[in-house]
Structure formats: C-alpha cells, structure tokens
Amino acid sequence: MGVSLKDVAQRAGVSIKTVSNVVNNYPHVTPQMRARVQQAIDELGYRPNLTARHLRKGRTGIIAFAVPELGNPYFAELAGAVIDAAAAHDYTVLVDHTAGLRERELLVSQEFRSHVIDGLILSPIHLENEDLLARQETSPLVLLGEREYEAPYDQIAIDNVAAARTAVRHLLDLGRRRIAFLGSRTSRERQPAHLRLRGWREELAAAGLEPDESLVVATDGYGRGDGAAAMAALLDRGERPDAVFAYNDLIALGAMRTLVERGLDVPRDIAVVGFDDIDESRYGAVTLTTVSPDKAAIARLAVDRIVERLGGGQVSQPQRIRPGYRLIVRESTRTGRTGP
C-alpha cells in the first residue's frame, strides 16, 4: 500500500485530477489517457480508496447482509456470493446475524446502524408483514427467502413450492410411495418450511396419493442434529418410510447419519433428497441428491436492486423475482430398484 494518486500521476505524467477522473470513471477522459493512467495504476499496484469515494457521495460503501444462521453453510455460501456481487459495484458487505429472532430482524430492518450501512439484504424468519409496513427507515431493503410479504420491497426467492414438487416427483419416479417430510414447523403456518411442505403435499396429491401426515416431522431448528433427531423419532414410532424429503441439506445429512446408526441403507432402504446444495452434500460416504437454488443469481439480483435504488436514477417498482433452481441427482437417490 502507500501508493497515492500523486504517485500514479507522476508515473503517468498527468495531473492528479486526470488520475482521479479515471479512477472515478468520470466521462470526458480519452481512451488513450485512460489506458496511460491504467498502466501506471497497474505498475504501481495502486488501489483507489473506495471508502473515500463512497463518502464523497454521502455513502459508506457498505451493504449489510443479515442472515438467520451463519453456521448454516447455505448462508455462508450465499454470503460469499453476495460479497462477490457487491465487490463488482465497489461495495463491501457487513454480514449480520439475526439468529432468526423477530426482535433482531426488526432491529436490523429499522434504524439500527443506518449511519453505517447504505442498504440491507435480509433473509427473515419471524419478521411479520406489519413490521415491514411500519418501517420508517428509507434505505434500500431487499428480502430473501421463503416468506412472502405484502409490503413494498423487492423479494427474491426461488419458487419453493415448484422446487419441492420437483424433488418429490423425483422420488415418486423411483417408485417410492412412503415419502417422509423432515423439518416442518407445526406451530405456525407461515414458517419457512411452509412452502416446501405444501409442495410435498401437492405433488403427492397430483400422483393420486393421500399425503400421510404421520410422515411429517417437525424440528426445533435446521441443523444436522435436528435432522438426526427427527429421523430417529420417526423410526422410533414405528414408521418406515421408503424415502425422505428434507427441508434442507443439513437436516437430510443428519437424517442420513441416523440411518447409518440404524443399519439402514441409503438409497436402497430409504432414498434421501435435501435442499440447498451446500458443498458438504457432495462429499459424504453417500453423496446427497438436492435442490440447488442458483445462489449466484440470488446474490447478484439482490445487490443489483440495492445498487439501483442507491443510484438515484429511474427506479423500478418493488418486484418479486424468481431465480432459477435445479435438482442435482447424486447417490442418495441413485438406485435401479423401484419401490413396493
């Protein structure tokens, strides 16, 4: 470090103002001049002070990304994608942790730290619609995740019902009929698992099967331990599904550990499908079939919406945006055998 605009100007044989114009991407700089300054920048390893640039515009250059669980690789991987997407706009990312608590979600979406952040990407769990409608803060807010709100904010989420139906369809195509759902939340209808559970019900019904609610297991959280406990609870009450569709990969991976302990084979005895496509799902003793949301697209769309709203130009209406997803078939459902 320690290379200044002045050093670059001297090396390029131009004025400091010219270097500044190039660095700030101002117009009215000839391509020749731009190339000459860029060469000096490259040779000296100069890095513009982005913070100062943002500050001049009355911005901090920081976007907050608030996630319910940093320990969940899905959010860690998504955070990596958000950091990359933000860097493309010279923004850095403050990763915040809400623990999925309404109180914390409310705090980050309200005035909290507005002196520090220019915009917020929030993946809420318990935030209520009324909380959003009551929001005073005017900085850009983009919502991610499965909860759907009737509030004037951009919402970015894959079609969770359709994605869940794709996963269940895959299991039906393998001949499986007793398909358990692990990771519901029985207490509240608008919980995150709601849409994926609906997809499970709809696809079974579409296949002419009665959704068997005794194969639905609620969990306290979304971790490996929750999945292991849910699978054990299901087996302990005498249920023997031939397939499991889990709310997420961590629950699926925990369930697979329980199946190992009970001497059951995946996929022969029980096929398993997860959701999220975390890196870990590719490396177990039995790799995991999973629904893979397009994390890069989610991150890019979210950052683009924030940057657009900060830009001050023509701003589009808040939208519901549906990034893509795909089912990735791995060993946990790769079987020649069909079910009963």
Place this chain on the structure above:
Amino acid sequence: MGVSLKDVAQRAGVSIKTVSNVVNNYPHVTPQMRARVQQAIDELGYRPNLTARHLRKGRTGIIAFAVPELGNPYFAELAGAVIDAAAAHDYTVLVDHTAGLRERELLVSQEFRSHVIDGLILSPIHLENEDLLARQETSPLVLLGEREYEAPYDQIAIDNVAAARTAVRHLLDLGRRRIAFLGSRTSRERQPAHLRLRGWREELAAAGLEPDESLVVATDGYGRGDGAAAMAALLDRGERPDAVFAYNDLIALGAMRTLVERGLDVPRDIAVVGFDDIDESRYGAVTLTTVSPDKAAIARLAVDRIVERLGGGQVSQPQRIRPGYRLIVRESTRTGRTGP
C-alpha cells in the same frame, strides 16, 4: 420497539436521568433503584439504543472480524462465537472476508473503514510481519491463527505444534506407522500448515520413526475438494498409508470421500484425524476424530483484548495467548486392531 427511556421512567416512577444511569451502568445507583428500573425495563421490553450510546463515546460499537474463508465452517462457527462474545460487551460484529489475500488483509488492517469500526480481529494467511510493523492505524488489532508475528499486537492461537503432536500420538498409539499429512503448502515455510506439519514431524521423530516426506501432500486450498484430490494423488502414486492426519476437518472429510470411492475402510484400512472440530465432523457415515480448539475461549479472549484497549484505562502489553484444545476421538480412529 418504540419503548423509550421516558416510558421506562414513568413506569418505574423515577427520572429519565436515573433510567439512563442504570442503562449505561453508571455507578452511584443503589441496588434497589437498579432493580426497580430493571423491572420496568423487563416489563416494557425496552431495548437501549446501543448505537447512540457508542456514538456518544466517539465509537461506532462495531468490531470487525476478518476471516480468510467464510465458506469454511470453522470460521463460520468461530464468527458465531465472536458475535456472542461481542454482544456481552454491547458490541456488534462486522464479518469481513479476505479470501486469504495479503492485499485484502493489508487493506482491512490499515485505514480501511476505520470510520466505521472500533477494532479488528484478523485471522491472516499471507500478511507479512513488515505489514504489521508498517501499520499506521491505531485502533485495536488482535491476531488469530497459526502465523506468529514479531509485532506489538495481541496474538491468540492454540499451540498448534503440541496439538498436532497429540493427534499423531493418538495414531501411533493405535499402532499406525505410515501416517500421511494432507494439506501442507510446500511453497512457503511460513504458511498456516507449517506448525501442524512440524508437530507431525516432531512426534514421529520422538517415536523413533523417520518422517516419510513422500506421505506429505500439499493442497491448493483448504476445502473438501482439496482433501479428496490430495488423497487420490497419494493413492495414485502407489503410497498406501495406514493413517491420515489432515491439516483441517474439511481436508479430512474430502479424503474420506476418496477412501469410500476407492473401497478402503475407515478406520480399519486407514484411520483419519482432522483438525477444527466443525459440526459436520460429528455427522458423517463415519464420524471424524479431530483436534478441537476452544473456539469460545478464542472468541472471548479476542473480544476482551479489543474492549480492554478501547476502555482507555490501564492497558496491558500485547501478549501471545494460548487457549486450550482437546482431541475428540470418534469413529474414524475407533478400532480394536493395531497396525503392522
């Protein structure tokens, strides 16, 4: 939200000033008064505006935690511990991502965003000693991780050599003799893996064995894919270790996937020990024996040093602090059989 100091004062029947004194933990408040105000706070669900409190002291109330890899669960789990430790001091945490690049590490340790953060906890990979000596910024900095610097900053890391020796000792005690090390970096002596590799060498030597450098495999990164590739490379060149000590859990888990694909049994054919004790290591088809650094202690010590230095009172000299660790034995080394 929406509950003010005034509301609390009215409920408690005291002055706003008294409530403020309690909230800010000022002395000269009687225990009786404190209890009375606290009861009103609890009843109303009042939350003090921490940001404003910090701002009054010329602080932002934010500590940055800069990690090389957010996608590595070790750092995600450590970040969770840092967030908890910081919350105990009314600090929030900005998680920053350096990708292990010297340039980024330099940037976060220098002036970058000093208008926003009060202190920095940095886990460097490629930062050089000279970078630290040249640091102009005066905000508190605490260094984590295996690199040891000769610079006036607090450094917090477990004794990596001793921890690695413990892991190798465990494998020797099982009768294993051909113990591979996965995850070295051959190019530079001061790389993170250096200390753990030294522990591997020292413990083998102490057992009267010649460290077999053909069983040391360098990796490009520290992920599952790197471990899978390293294990495959070792087997492909005809080496057949009876145990693997991996630089971290992700490399160990990747290596175990390769062993499954090659039809080798863990632990019978090859016992495996990792390092970090990430949650995932408890849920595979074969659970992973690993060195478990005391993440909660690391986080608490780091935050305490920052807060002490921000406090403005008597400040202790920069120290090297060694938190504890322990070996957690799981299925990947649980075998009655002894080696050759």
